[in-house]
Amino acid sequence: MPKPPHNPNLHLVESENGNGDTVPGMHDRLIRKLGTIGSLSESDREAIRTLKGRVRRLQPYEDIVSEGERPSVVAFLHAGFACRYKILQGGSRQIMSFHIPGDIPDVQSLFIERMDHSLGTLTESTVVHIEHKAMLDLFAQAPNVWRLFWRGTLIEASVFREWMVGLGRREAYGRLARLFCEPVTQMHSVGLVEGKICELPLTQAEIGDAAGMSNVHVSRTLKELRDDGLLTFTGGSLAILDWEGLVRAGEFDAGYLHLKTASAQ
């Protein structure tokens, strides 16, 4: 409860406009993301372009899906930032991943009925809900595509493992360094960032909940990283000042992301 709660009561402006909707650029964004996972044939792309879904706009800190639910759709994150999290009995929160536009953070719900964690927005977001059936039809039609999605979930598992190592065996300084390396690399891979500055709309409390540290210690450790000339992070904007140094500090090796496209910087 001391944490800034994801507020499930915020179900406000849910501007849905039909069931066969889509959003401009959605398919390109998804195809670009899948392209970082593996290669797509032209017919695969064709098939993907037939995907339709229900568009939904969400407020910051609104749940896309909540723990315990049994969704019949997956959520394509078209715009905005999101994260996976769990809340413990004592009220403390662990964030397990961050998500950027182009991600489908709950592909797993295709095969695992019950959500064992929640998925919430961090910013205003646009999500396209695609029926499970539509996804499974796509897989049946384009066999290469399910392999890509499977590979995507396996890469996600690899990222979880990497976070486990950070949480279990790295100390705060390296843990944070690494926590910044990862999304920068991912955003580069889908072309969401060009230079050394990127939008990363997180509060220090959220960083703490992802890194398993208190917000106070996040503040202090960020100061260290700043004083060492590695980065600045204010108002949800991250500026990388010394990529090499940051990589060294976090022992970051992008290999675990298994990206097909060239990695960051």
Next chain:
Amino acid sequence: MPKPPHNPNLHLVESENGNGDTVPGMHDRLIRKLGTIGSLSESDREAIRTLKGRVRRLQPYEDIVSEGERPSVVAFLHAGFACRYKILQGGSRQIMSFHIPGDIPDVQSLFIERMDHSLGTLTESTVVHIEHKAMLDLFAQAPNVWRLFWRGTLIEASVFREWMVGLGRREAYGRLARLFCEPVTQMHSVGLVEGKICELPLTQAEIGDAAGMSNVHVSRTLKELRDDGLLTFTGGSLAILDWEGLVRAGEFDAGYLHLKTASAQ
């Protein structure tokens, strides 16, 4: 390096006897495991029974596959215990999962070329290496089976997330309680344990490397759990004295394992 190292130089008694081998009971064990993930039709079972592989016996603390390798086979763990791990630059180790007979801990290698972590035995083990091609043929032949395997990897990811929460947000006592609840539940689900006592061939150092704590603190925390009458753990043998208490201490809810069969106890 202060850790009991997985010794890759121990490649000793590698009794391979051909390429089309199998091992008695292997298919039943695999089918039983898959049965905890989802339901299999009779034709699915037929198809699975055609799987063949190269049998390999391994010493304790021998790598099944090592980080950086690009395997062309998956490893079915027929007998013995194994774990996934990574070693950091400073020499510290993080164990990311434990594996019991019936598991195929590196299904991911079907779709991710390069191993981003190592997989090593904890005890003498028997492994059956199955060619990637044989697995992919099986998937093509029995479409329901790939769904099951995919679901299996998704459940594995769910377990990683649960460990992340433990590493990031739980303190030692609950973290260990939970660490014991999990394998007991899993072993019950595949019928490897009946009563309250089970073989869990881990040293305190290995438990520490899984729980992100020092072996010294593992020793102290085990003493607490023992003094509280929850369990005893000596010589690789775990005795559950108070399952309810252990579950409470670890806030353990088996839901994240998404087992189809009835859960432990």
Next chain:
DNA sequence: CGCCCACTTGAACGTGTTCAAACGTCGTGG
């Protein structure tokens, strides 16, 4: 202007680490 929220800073505290020594058991070799 004033409030709210995120961030910062200081100080005390606590959980868990590190270092070090000692114990028990088991397997090996004299």
Next chain:
DNA sequence: CCACGACGTTTGAACACGTTCAAGTGGGCG
């Protein structure tokens, strides 16, 4: 049969990293 070494475990004591509590700063927005 006993001595010895290896290894896992236990225990103590000092220490460190990170937490918690508390107060204060600063910016954004009504």
